[in-house]
Amino acid sequence: xxVKAFPTPxxxxxxxxxxxxxxxxxxxxxxxxxxxxxxxxxAVVIVVMLVIWQIACSSPNASLPPPSQVWNEAYxxxxxxxxxxxxxxxxLAWRVLISLQRVAIGFGLAAIVGxxxxxxxxxxIWAMRGLDPVF
Numbered sequence: 001x002x003v004k005a006f007p008t009p010x011x012x013x014x015x016x017x018x019x020x021x022x023x024x025x026x027x028x029x030x031x032x033x034x035x036x037x038x039x040x041x042x043a044v045v046i047v048v049m050l051v052i053w054q055i056a057c058s059s060p061n062a063s064l065p066p067p068s069q070v071w072n073e074a075y076x077x078x079x080x081x082x083x084x085x086x087x088x089x090x091x092l093a094w095r096v097l098i099s100l101q102r103v104a105i106g107f108g109l110a111a112i113v114g115x116x117x118x119x120x121x122x123x124x125i126w127a128m129r130g131l132d133p134v135f
Contacts, residue, residue, distance in 0.1 A: 050067050
């Protein structure tokens with residue numbers, strides 16, 4: 001068997017031609033049409049539902065308030081968020097601040113307990129074996 005000193009050259013590679021992308025022109029009418037087809041149907045459905053709600057709840061013996069009344073009362077709460085007329089009659093901002101205070105207290109307590117348990121599990125092999133299935 002004859003051993004060749006040089007291997008046979010490989011076949012030449014295929015040339016792949018890349019086609020340039022054609023850039024679309026800025027078409028405001030097409031953008032407006034697409035935006036309208038996306039936004040108009042949900043807006044129409046919301047308006048129709050609000051009208052039905054208003055008509056259904058406008059009678060004096062309705063169990064729910066109509067959306068106009070909800071809007072008026074919500075507007076007052078949003079525009080004047082810091083009023084305080086007593087323990088049960090306070091503005092929306094005070095209620096949000098009280099809720100954020102509760103969240104901060106809960107997060108702080110959970111962090112303290114979690115760090116303490118983590119330190120215990122990290123330092124004690126008995127605690128790690130006992131709490132390993134839980135974690």
